Amino acid sequence: MQLPMPRFDRSQILVVGDVMLDRYWHGETSRISPEAPVPVVNVEQTEDRAGGAGNVALNIAALGAGASLLSVVGDDEAAGVLRGQLQAAGIATRFQVSGDKPTITKLRVMSRHQQLLRLDFEAPFDPADSSEFAEAVGQMIEQVGVLVLSDYAKGSLADSQTLISLARQAGVPVLVDPKGTDFSRYRGATLLTPNLHELEAVVGACRNEQTLVEKASQLMSELDLQALLVTRGEQGMTLLRPGLPELHLPARAREVFDVTGAGDTVIAVLASSVAAGYSLPEATGLANIAAGIVVGKLGTATISGPELRRAVGQEKGVERGVVSVEQLLIALDEARQQGEKIVFTNGCFDIIHAGHVGYLEQAREQGDRLVVAINSDESVVRLKGPSRPINPVERRMAVLAGLEAVDWVVSFTEDTPENLLRELRPDVLVKGGDYTDEQVVGWEIVKAYGGEVAVLKFYENCSTTGIIKKIHEKSQ
Incomplete structure (x- = not known):
């Protein structure tokens, strides 16, 4: 499968889901605290990055596609940081503000590229916090080529069925990065992108290729899905579609530095490619190449259009590995x-x-x-x-x-x-x-x-x- 680059600049994608702020505090560690047997980090640098659905939108924008983001935040400083970063990247941002819950924030303390500690600031959102989503999606869906639901199980997608129904009525494909064990919430979606662990939590152990295909086929039938893309770590990824042979793409051969946000990159490239007119197999091939690049970066990271173009140009065929x-x-x-x-x-x-x-x-x-x-x-x-x-x-x-x-x-x-x-x-x-x-x-x-x-x-x-x-x- 030889892959030309899509015209991402013709793609418009709406991302709906859980946005979060990823904070990194970097510093040297040279001593142990006298108060407790823990390392002392002298913080020298701080860094803020949009995570979750925000990282999906940033990946889409970095490819050169148009991205809109709909999510829930708190009435706090972290929301302002997120809004500024996303709008600076050209992302049309629409936040519903929760009056009693904070913006989801994950603080990581780093030393010499190693994570020493993570602190989470969050409270689950309830349906009232995303009550404006259906109206907003209804207003925006006619202008986009793909709807992405980026679910991190934080509560923003409490009414995912209404959003999928709105997209289907408009003839817009729905791509979902799922979480949890209740995949019925995504009934009627075009494509789900679970990793193998997430899929097995729903359908049971898949000890070989035949079992994987059989259980995935049953799930697609039960949930009226057009496809499943199962990401499998060092074993690459497998695209499954009803009545068609499975398409397996081996993992790209490179050193894995950090898998944080790799799933965001995969669904961003898939969505941008499908919106540009690519078939699912072609979009999967591009997403597999992109995932191989992004795992070589630290933390939640994006891949640019030129970066992906260079990698595609070096490929002799995406099925190798x-x-x-x-x-x-x-x-x-x-x-x-x-x-x-x-x-x-x-x-x-x-x-x-x-x-x-x-x-x-x-x-x-x-x-x-x-x-x-x-x-x-x-x-x-x-x-x-x-x-x-x-x-x-x-x-x-x-x-x-x-x-x-x-x-x-x-x-x-x-x-x-x-x-x-x-x-x-x-x-x-x-x-x-x-x-x-x-x-x-x-x-x-x-x-x-x-x-x-x-x-x-x-x-x-x-x-x-x-x-x-x-x-x-x-x-x-």
Whole structure:
């Protein structure tokens, strides 16, 4: 799936939900308090950011789309800060003011990019606090392309059914970031974006792909939903639609620094893309790329249109990355439907070196798609001894997934990939080194169904063992 950038400047989105002020106090910590065994933070910098539905609106505006925000705040200083920040970003802000409850505020005390303490200032809103929402949405809905309900379970969306009904009458898609275990409140919405934990709290445990699809399909039928987008952390995200095959997008391979606000970014990119005319699969592909960028930032953060455009330009296809076996089987089926030739190789790949890179580039040249299967940590210990691996499986997989030649990375727990070969049935099995075909593990499995075995060039003076030996020598 190749993705052109949408014309976000043509999108108008209305965000309704729980807005909050995220406050950060930053400072150095060098001593323990004499009053109690706690660190003393010398506050040197303070920072205020709009969170919750406010962060969704800011993400939409940062992409270059038009954003309006409807929410509840208190009659206090925090509300003024939020209003100023949001309006400065070009967001049309409409707040209903609660006379007896504060603006939701979360204060985080930070030192050296680590959160030491969080203080919450809030009281749940009741239906009276959002009594003006239905009238406001009715006035604004004809001018927007998408309605986003950003639910943080603080009470602003007490009458979500009325808002969904107003949008449906106007033919406007409704995208919901849900909370809690009562998803019936979102009946009739176009799309829900729960994470896997939130979904399982509603439908029960989903131990495999089949169970996930079955339970999600039942939920969509019961609630009259057009789609579910399940975000799954390091396993990426899965788009499910009634009567259509699931679309799984692996997580982008990058270091995760902070997942705060990642869900806000996902729904903001989805909404902006749908409002610009993108299909749900295309919008999901963009949202997956955006999520991979924003988790590398600290705290509630946004992603700009140019930032996303650069990332999209670097993509060779949004389906690449780290996958489970079940997800890989789905991806391979789609690739084969496109007539693509699947290449498979395996190894420990403990410390990636020039030999690995050259070998994987050669392997990719044997077909259209390259699958790299790597031994689990326990498997490496059995094969290499207790001092290995140097890098755990998650890091080894992330590095491999970042290489241009590699399409998918999957792990296996056995000492050999023979069971995996039986499941995946690649067109070509490759191995590097001085072997005959019959010396390659799994050759007979691949040959039996008509596949090929290829032995590739062995790179001299390149080995993980040699690198480790040289490090030890230099450290003495």
